[in-house]
Amino acid sequence: xxxxxxxxxxxxxxxxxxxxxxxxxxxxxxxxxxxxxxxxxxxxxxxxxxxxxxxxxxxxxxxxxxxxxxxxxxxxxxxxxxxxxxxxxxxxxxxxxxxxxxxxxxxxxxxxxxxxxxxxxxxxxxxxxxxxxxxxxxxxxxxxxxxxxxxxxxxxxxxxxxxxxxxxxxxxxxxxxxxxxxxxxxxxxxxxxxxxxxxxxxxxxxxxxxxxxxxxxxxxxxxxxxxxxxxxxxxxxxxxxxxxxxxxxxxxxxxxxxxxxxxxxxxxxxxxxxxxxxxxxxxxxxxxxxxxxxxxxxxxxxxxxxxxxxxxxxxxxxxxxxxxxxxxxxxx
Amino acid sequence: xxxxxxxxxxxxxxxxxxxxxxxxxxxxxxxxxxxxxxxxxxxxxxxxxxxxxxxxxxxxxxxxxxxxxxxxxxxxxxxxxxxxxxxxxxxxxxxxxxxxxxxxxxxxxxxxxxxxxxxxxxxxxxxxxxxxxxxxxxxxxxxxxxxxxxxxxxxxxxxxxxxxxxxxxxxxxxxxxxxxxxxxxxxxxxxxxxxxxxxxxxxxxxxxxxxxxxxxxxxxxxxxxxxxxxxxxxxxxxxxxxxxxxxxxxxxxxxxxxxxxxxxxxxxxxxxxxxxxxxxxxxxxxxxxxxxxxxx
Numbered sequence: 176x177x178x179x180x181x182x183x184x185x186x187x188x189x190x191x192x193x194x195x196x197x198x199x200x201x202x203x204x205x206x207x208x209x210x211x212x213x214x215x216x217x218x219x220x221x222x223x224x225x226x227x228x229x230x231x232x233x234x235x236x237x238x239x240x241x242x243x244x245x246x247x248x249x250x251x252x253x254x255x256x257x258x259x260x261x262x263x264x265x266x267x268x269x270x271x272x273x274x275x276x277x278x279x280x281x282x283x284x285x286x287x288x289x290x291x292x293x294x295x296x297x298x299x300x301x302x303x304x305x306x307x308x309x310x311x312x313x314x315x316x317x318x319x320x321x322x323x324x325x326x327x328x329x330x331x332x333x334x335x336x337x338x339x340x341x342x343x344x345x346x347x348x349x350x351x352x353x354x355x356x357x358x359x360x361x362x363x364x365x366x367x368x369x370x371x372x373x374x375x376x377x378x379x380x381x382x383x384x385x386x387x388x389x390x391x392x393x394x395x396x397x398x399x400x401x402x403x404x405x406x407x408x409x410x411x412x413x414x415x416x417x418x419x420x421x422x423x424x425x426x427x428x429x430x431x432x433x434x435x436x437x438x439x440x441x442x443x444x445x446x447x448x449x450x451x452x453x454x455x456x457x458x459x460x461x462x463x464x465x466x467x468x469x470x471x472x473x474x475x476x477x478x479x480x481x482x483x484x485x486x487x488x489x490x491x492x493x494x495x496x497x498x499x500x501x502x503x504x505x506x507x
Numbered sequence: 508x509x510x511x512x513x514x515x516x517x518x519x520x521x522x523x524x525x526x527x528x529x530x531x532x533x534x535x536x537x538x539x540x541x542x543x544x545x546x547x548x549x550x551x552x553x554x555x556x557x558x559x560x561x562x563x564x565x566x567x568x569x570x571x572x573x574x575x576x577x578x579x580x581x582x583x584x585x586x587x588x589x590x591x592x593x594x595x596x597x598x599x600x601x602x603x604x605x606x607x608x609x610x611x612x613x614x615x616x617x618x619x620x621x622x623x624x625x626x627x628x629x630x631x632x633x634x635x636x637x638x639x640x641x642x643x644x645x646x647x648x649x650x651x652x653x654x655x656x657x658x659x660x661x662x663x664x665x666x667x668x669x670x671x672x673x674x675x676x677x678x679x680x681x682x683x684x685x686x687x688x689x690x691x692x693x694x695x696x697x698x699x700x701x702x703x704x705x706x707x708x709x710x711x712x713x714x715x716x717x718x719x720x721x722x723x724x725x726x727x728x729x730x731x732x733x734x735x736x737x738x739x740x741x742x743x744x745x746x747x748x749x750x751x752x753x754x755x756x757x758x759x760x761x762x763x764x765x766x767x768x769x770x771x772x773x774x775x776x777x778x779x780x781x782x783x784x785x786x787x788x789x790x791x792x793x794x795x796x797x798x799x800x801x802x803x
Contacts, residue, residue, distance in 0.1 A: 258699065258703070260695075260699050260702075277702070278699050278702035278703050279702065279703065279705075280703060280704065280705045282703060283703050283704075284696075284699065284700055284703050286696045286700070288696075289694035289696040289697050289700075290696065290697075290700055292697065292701075292715065292719070293719065293796055293797075294718050294719050294794070294796050294797070295796075303701075303704050304704040304705055306714070307701065307704050307705045307706045307707075307710050307714065307715075308704075308705040341795065341796040342796075343796065357704070358703075358704075361703070361704050361705065363703065
């Protein structure tokens with residue numbers, strides 16, 4: 176916390192607030208995904224626990240956004256809020272200007288596991304969206320055409336020879352490709368991914384990243400990707416959003432005060448940095464260096480500020496103490 | 508290097524022939540022991556009935572199983588369950604088997620499974636039912652079926668209905684609770700995923716979840732087969748004119764005819780094991796995605 180106290184925190188905080196408030200004037204219809212001042216509190220045995228606070232985020236159509244942060248900072252909670260399987264304590268989420276309700280086909284999800292129906296083959300799994308949405312007679316009528324389409328999707332994912340295998344007979348990477356294809360055939364407005372490659376070995380993980388980038392470039396789908404791997408986030412995303420914890424006592428205006436719980440409250444968007452789409456862009460190398468510094472080396476914090484000012488177009492400024500908190504929590 | 512143990516030890520890996528030898532030790536001792544006791548007993552009491560020799564049992568069993576001509580009539584319980592009138596079949600044993608196994612046991616088992624599956628599935632999926640039905644299903648599952656039997660006999664009489672209902676009551680709550688648990692075990696992520704793929708409430712329940720818990724239903728049936736047999740024999744012992752259970756108790760009254768009882772008990776055990784084994788085969792054959800060969 177020492178950096179925070181030496182670094183003129185009041186101005187930083189003010190600047191932070193200014194940027195946030197200016198952004199809030201935006202109309203929910205201007206962006207595909209609009210998250211406004213979201214706060215999520217869980218009731219626990221030892222009192223209420225604030226997981227997300229003051230989260231503001233806008234995602235435009237076609238963006239590939241990666242959400243990174245240390246374990247337990249509320250990444251998956253934010254994802255569940257967007258998905259609709261949980262509701263925010265306060266604040267609002269909009270998709271295409273419409274408030275987000277319960278899970279529905281406008282938002283697709285790919286989990287780390289449990290994404291596929293274990294009792295159906297790869298082909299049947301990819302066909303599931305049609306089977307669930309069409310009535311029996313319609314399904315019978317369009318069966319041939321839809322199976323052809325599903326097989327085409329499996330071909331893109333190089334899974335056609337495995338189409339009659341059950342999920343447990345597929346490798347981890349094949350399972351995740353099937354899950355992605357299942358979602359693509361469903362054609363959601365935004366595709367949410369919750370650490371989808373977290374359980375894969377480094378080799379298939381890399382292949383999956385390239386696969387996903389290809390898919391994204393071909394389809395132009397909006398992807399919201401949660402990971403705790405900074406490098407993966409930078410490699411994949413057009414925008415990296417960092418979620419960070421901060422400590423209760425440092426912000427005087429917060430509700431939980433004087434408690435001895437250290438990591439009680441976690442905050443929303445701290446820094447959004449522009450990264451590049453692909454490896455070819457010269458900016459890419461610089462970006463990954465800087466983000467490494469954010470995550471792993473608190474000594475290089477001045478880089479972050481420089482970086483923010485020079486490379487990013489629109490962002491919430493990273494305040495030093497937040498970055499410090501992030502650095503402490505990031506496992507090396 | 509130490510030699511791998513054949514007989515004892517945690518890492519013992521006996522070859523196939525030795526495994527078979529090990530497996531047959533217990534039955535060989537049991538049969539030899541019975542033979543020894545029985546022959547001693549018969550030497551002392553040449554007309555004794557309590558410990559018949561194997562030959563006496565075989566002779567009795569052949570008499571019980573022999574046909575003198577097959578002829579039967581169909582009656583209907585509740586208008587839709589066919590009841591063959593077995594008294595006309597010459598063979599006592601096969602008549603008893605047909606009525607006990609195919610009429611009473613399988614009917615009771617089928618109805619209990621269907622009701623238990625649908626009830627358990629819906630309780631797990633719809634929260635209202637969890638308050639409305641679940642506590643009472645749990646309470647009812649603790650009611651001993653034997654205690655309810657007199658009520659059944661009073662209300663339903665001594666016909667087929669009472670005995671089938673007895674089996675249903677013995678199984679249905681257990682199957683319901685088991686199916687509830689199995690449905691709850693399905694990962695929430697999978698259900699949310701089905702939602703994002705466009706599943707409605709009913710679609711989620713009957714098109715996504717139902718096919719996933721059918722193997723669990725078979726397993727529950729398999730493991731609770733003992734209760735079904737227990738209810739069947741209990742019902743037949745109290746009030747029946749035919750059936751495996753009825754016959755055993757009848758043999759006890761007229762004799763006691765141990766040479767008849769013992770083959771019946773052996774056959775009941777074999778039937779129970781055969782059904783258990785068959786359900787296991789069906790489970791593996793029909794649901795290859797469920798078997799635990801490789802982990803997901």
